[in-house]
Amino acid sequence: MxxxxxxxxxxxxxxxxxxxxxxxxxxxxxxxxxxxxxxxxxxxxxxxxxxxxxxxxxxxxxxxxxxxxxxxxxxxxxxxxxxxxxxxxxxxxxxxxxxxxxxxxxxxxxxxxxxxxxxxxxxxxxxxxxxxxxxxxxxxxxxxxxxxxxxxxxxxxxxxxxxxxxxxxxxxxxxxxxxxxxxxxxxxxxxxxxxxxxxxxxxxxxxxxxxxxxxxxxxxxxxxxxxxxxxxxxxxxxxxxxxxxxxxxxxxxxxLTPGLAVGDPIPPGTLEPPLPCQVRVDSSARLDEAAAIRVNAALRDALDGVTTDRPLDDLRPSDFGDGGLCQTVRVTTEGQASTLSVSIALGQPTPTTPPQPGPDRYTPATRTTAEGAVIETREEHGTTADRFGRTAEEFTRTLVLTAPGGTRIDVTSTAEAPSEPLSFTHLETIALTSSSAVR
Incomplete structure (x- = not known):
């Protein structure tokens, strides 16, 4: 699933x-x-x-x-x-x-x-x-x-x-x-x-x-x-x-601040709260605010042709205290309504073998770039149910880039049918941009 x-x-x-x-x-x-x-x-x-x-x-x-x-x-x-x-x-x-x-x-x-x-x-x-x-x-x-x-x-x-x-x-x-x-x-x-x-x-x-x-x-x-x-x-x-x-x-x-009281109106244009995010490893060395500023500035222009509910420029530590940085946004591009998650971690091992084929629900692939980064991709299809028992067919694309220095970038796009997740080309652009900015 x-x-x-x-x-x-x-x-x-x-x-x-x-x-x-x-x-x-x-x-x-x-x-x-x-x-x-x-x-x-x-x-x-x-x-x-x-x-x-x-x-x-x-x-x-x-x-x-x-x-x-x-x-x-x-x-x-x-x-x-x-x-x-x-x-x-x-x-x-x-x-x-x-x-x-x-x-x-x-x-x-x-x-x-x-x-x-x-x-x-x-x-x-x-x-x-x-x-x-x-x-x-x-x-x-x-x-x-x-x-x-x-x-x-x-x-x-x-x-x-x-x-x-x-x-x-x-x-x-x-x-x-x-x-x-x-x-x-x-x-x-x-x-x-x-x-x-x-x-x-x-x-x-x-x-x-x-x-x-x-x-x-x-x-x-x-x-x-x-x-x-x-x-x-x-x-x-x-x-x-x-x-x-x-x-x-x-x-x-x-x-006494106006806007804090129960009955104070909500200003027009106010967004929904940001979606939760999680760093996709068990633990990572801490990435400080300076690193986050560099990555956030670089990612502002990394989503060419993709619209989101808020800019992809607010990567922060997750609430789970696992180190690293992450952000999740809603993609609002027509036909691609989905969630997009980015996770950055340090000190991760470089994969030494390609992922092995698993159940039919996903198809993994791997390659190494000229700079020595290992890029793994996979697609997953599954059925999910929310807390009200409503089911949906989901399609997820995930790209994981691990740089030679141990920086790992996970980029995931998940869409409910009939929408499509973002392409691997988009995911790789985000991963490469993030990896370059962290250094």
């Missing part, structure tokens, strides 16, 4: 931790027990709950900032006692077209992402990474009112001068009232001119003695939108930088 790339417009697998997912509902991030900063506290506390530490023989030592209660919080008529933190997880297929969320769609996710990126300060750089770490809003998990899920989130690593960190923004729709002020969940509450209620918090958490700082702002907007932005000083996979790259005031601007 031919390999079929799932449409991100239909499904996406996501894991959400409740301690993070709860941000969208104004619950917590970075710790329940937090002592409000002195300048944000209007009355001296009478009881101090010390910083909490949790550890087991198999987990790191985790310490959170302490909370003071009873206390007063600016903007709050009363303050509830801190309650126990809840943990949980949600795993499953999220959808951009879930009828349970009529306000949300793939195009809405792209419009929200565009608005979010545009509102960041000009000196803040979104670090190069996969779409899942580039402020693209994800499909929604769960049903409305469920304990877990029900929100869409976008995340990225950020850099501002010598300050590195991360940003996570969630959006959901809710008809629940603004939650009560609870000690440890906010440092200040404001009501802004458009009627939104804003909760602000600065806190920290230590794991094995390494402290991570965070700023969190949640907006409860008049149309029922709940938008939360969490910024930390810890880029993914790196040590904390000691300074959060976004201030609380900048996060207020983020959560």
């Amino acid at each position: 031919a390999e079929r790339t799932p449409s991100r417009a239909i499904t996406g697998w996501t894991v959400g931790l409740w301690s993070v997912a709860a941000v969208a509902g104004g619950v917590i991030v970075g710790g329940l027990l937090h002592e409000p900063e002195p300048e944000l506290t209007t009355a001296a506390p009478t009881t101090s709950v010390p910083a909490t530490s949790t550890t087991t023989p198999t987990t790191p030592v985790r310490i959170r900032a302490p909370v003071t209660f009873p206390t007063q919080i600016p903007g709050c008529a009363s303050v509830d006692a801190p309650s126990a933190e809840e943990y949980g997880s949600v795993l499953g297929p999220g959808s951009y077209d879930n009828p349970a969320y009529p306000w949300f769609s793939g195009r809405k996710a792209v419009a929200m992402s565009t608005a979010l990126r545009a509102t960041l300060p000009t000196e803040v750089v979104v670090e190069f990474g996969p779409h899942g770490r580039s402020l693209l809003f994800d499909p929604i998990l769960g049903e409305p009112g469920s304990a877990f899920g029900g929100f869409t989130g976008a995340s990225a690593d950020l850099r501002r001068g010598d300050r590195g960190g991360s940003l996570w923004v969630t959006v959901e729709q809710s008809d629940e009232p603004v939650p009560a002020c609870t000690a440890g969940w906010l440092d200040e509450r404001r009501v802004v001119p458009d009627g939104s209620t804003i909760d602000l918090q600065k806190t920290w958490e230590e794991i094995d003695g390494i402290r991570t700082l965070s700023h969190r702002v949640s907006a409860y907007r008049p149309d029922g939108s709940r938008v939360t932005a969490l910024a930390t000083d810890a880029p993914s996979g790196s040590m904390p930088s000691g300074a959060v790259p976004l201030t609380v005031d900048e996060l207020i601007t983020v959560v």
Whole structure:
């Protein structure tokens, strides 16, 4: 059966931790027990709950900032006692077209992402990474009112001068009232001119003695939108930088950004989300942003006579963390409606023998170019079924180019009958162009 790339417009697998997912509902991030900063506290506390530490023989030592209660919080008529933190997880297929969320769609996710990126300060750089770490809003998990899920989130690593960190923004729709002020969940509450209620918090958490700082702002907007932005000083996979790259005031601007609210319109011409892609090897050496820029620039002119839903100039690391670069686009040329996937990996072995004939469903071939690159081609025919049980006949052409230095380029075109995939001539042009640009 031919390999079929799932449409991100239909499904996406996501894991959400409740301690993070709860941000969208104004619950917590970075710790329940937090002592409000002195300048944000209007009355001296009478009881101090010390910083909490949790550890087991198999987990790191985790310490959170302490909370003071009873206390007063600016903007709050009363303050509830801190309650126990809840943990949980949600795993499953999220959808951009879930009828349970009529306000949300793939195009809405792209419009929200565009608005979010545009509102960041000009000196803040979104670090190069996969779409899942580039402020693209994800499909929604769960049903409305469920304990877990029900929100869409976008995340990225950020850099501002010598300050590195991360940003996570969630959006959901809710008809629940603004939650009560609870000690440890906010440092200040404001009501802004458009009627939104804003909760602000600065806190920290230590794991094995390494402290991570965070700023969190949640907006409860008049149309029922709940938008939360969490910024930390810890880029993914790196040590904390000691300074959060976004201030609380900048996060207020983020959560009030036009285009992020549930009811904000989708601008004309907004595209569907990019299709998911995967590097077609188990592992590859990392290809950095400079290499991606070279390849993307070269590929802009490699599709002569072929139209696509978006330019083939956004190769990125895949969300699977397997190294290399990839991109998948929709071919819209009449009679050739299909998907086109490009994968680039480093450090791969050069094939030493031609592929052996297999079942009748594919016909392999191989040759070596004058420059020593090995080019393998195959065609596959198969029947596929989607999640609704609908079947389709698919025709796939794949070309794999392995250069002498170990650079491997996989180019695949898949079409449903009666459309035809792109020709091997087109696939080879893309592979040769990519190979030359990587070096």
